[in-house]
Amino acid sequence: IVLGSAPVGQLWEQAVKARGAVGIVSTADAPYIRPDDPATFTAADQWDVLQWGSVPYDPERKAFGFKAGLRAAARMRARLREGSVRLKVTVRSAFYDGPARSLIAEIPGTRRPDQRIVMVAHVQEPGANDDGSGCGTLAALAIAIAAAVREGALPPPGRTLMFMWADEVAGSRHWLASHADAARRVQYMFALDMTGEDTSKTGGTFLIEKQPDPSAVWPRPSDPHTAWGASEVKAASLKGSLLNDLHLAICRRRARDVQWIVRTNPYEGGSDHTAFGDAGIPSLLNWHFTDRYYHTNLDRPDKTSAAEMVNVGVAVATSAWFLASASDRDALAVVDLVAQAAADRLGLERRQGASAEIMTAWTKWYREALASVKALPVIGPTADVDARVGAAIRALSAAATR
Ligand SMILES: [Zn+2]
Incomplete structure (x- = not known):
């Protein structure tokens, strides 16, 4: 049995596959969970935190892999220094076939x-x-x-609100594939991941991971990536929509009312918004990062905040109900909101020295974002909204060529 600090998959390859060990114990954690050097620890629980990992399944060897915190590993190392150690390991594990269930409410x-x-x-x-x-x-x-609709406090939505609890990404892809007709008519999508963090304990902030925009293709000083890291997004795949700026505005309204911290990050992918985004549906992620208990044994209820969950819930509910129910008057306001966001972005990019290619990409993205407002009113496109969108696009093009 090999005890080591290498990532569990690597340790398994080296110890089990290459050298015939019967199993491994790894202490590896991502650097945002725990620095390598205990002298730089800032919290006592860094001695006991351990992050999930996985080892390949090998039906012949049936070797095992465990993760251990540093305190447990230090005890094992102390015993090893005293001489050979016999270990009894019990692993109860099984593969089984069964349905992957999703719950959908509408x-x-x-x-x-x-x-x-x-x-x-x-x-x-x-x-x-x-x-x-x-x-x-x-x-x-x-x-x-x-409840608000039933009690008459809120009009029923004009479009359908759908809530789904499912196996991450796979459940979303399954619904998209098995409901192709309905999927084609999905207007917007919100993923909710790690929405309840007590950031005084976990670190990080609330984040809107934006639908892919040019900041996902060209790194921008104003739009840093999280510790999760960038993924490759092709410029040709970008299609602007009103979603990022509308949801950000609604989150900021909530933030102003309750002193909530709201930030954004460029698209990185990995949760259900990736599945819906791949299907061409404007989709974004509501989450928190960095979280120093992410995927660890210490991601427990004491790290959550009811107030933070209320903030995210209020913001997502407001955005979703608004997108489902917008009138032509609402759409006119959204044209102005997106036009202002476009002007702010072009100004920001000029100040941070964007290349002509990047300026062109943002202009194109915002032209499409403005055009997407035409489809926002539930009653369908109206002459007023079309005219306001047309004027805003002309103004944007004029500003871009100045
Ligand atoms: Zn998750």
Whole structure:
């Protein structure tokens, strides 16, 4: 049995595969969970934290892999210094076939029930924040909207609000593939992942991971990536929509009211927004990062914050209901909002020395974002909205060539 600090998969390859060990114990954690050097620890729990990992399945060797915190590993090393150690290891594990179940709830739209605003939280991860908090936030916001509609405090949505709890990404892809007709008419999508963090304990902030925009293709000083890291996004795949700026504005309104910290990050991918985004649906992720308990044994209820869950729930519910119910007057306001965001972005990019290629990409993206507002009113496109969108696009093009 090999005890080591290499990542569990690497250790398994080296010890089991190459050298015939019967199993391994790894202490590796991502650097944002725990620095390598105990002298730089800032919290006592860094001695006991351990992050999930996985080893390949080898039906012949049936070798095992464990993760250990540094305190447990230090005890094992102390015993090893005293001489040979006998270990008894019990592993109970099984593969089984069975259905992967998803739970879907809907509040049907009154005017365009075929057009959906979809919200998804994933059920397969066991952490309190990841993604117990996303599942709970989604349940609470669905119940709150349904109750408000039933009591007459809120008009029913014009489009359908759909809430889904499913196996991350796979459940979303399954729904998209098995409901192709409905999927084609999904208007917007929100993923909820790690939405309940007590950031005084976990670090990080609330983040909107934006639908892919030019900041996902060209690194921008104003739009840093998280410790999760960038993924490759092709410029040709970008298609602007109103979603990023509308949801950011609604989150900022909430933030102003309750002193909430709201930031954004460029698209990185990896949760259900990736599945819906790949299907061409404007999709974004509500999450928190960095979290120094991410995918660890210490992602427990004491790291969550009810107030933070309320903030995310209120913001997502507001954006979703608004997108499902917007009038032509609402759409006119959104044209102005997106036009202002476009002007702010072009100004920011000029100040941070963007190349002509990047300026062109943002102009194109915002032209498409403005055009997307035409489809926002539930009653369908109107002459007023079309005219305001046309004027805003002309003004944007004029500003871009100045
Ligand atoms: Zn997650």
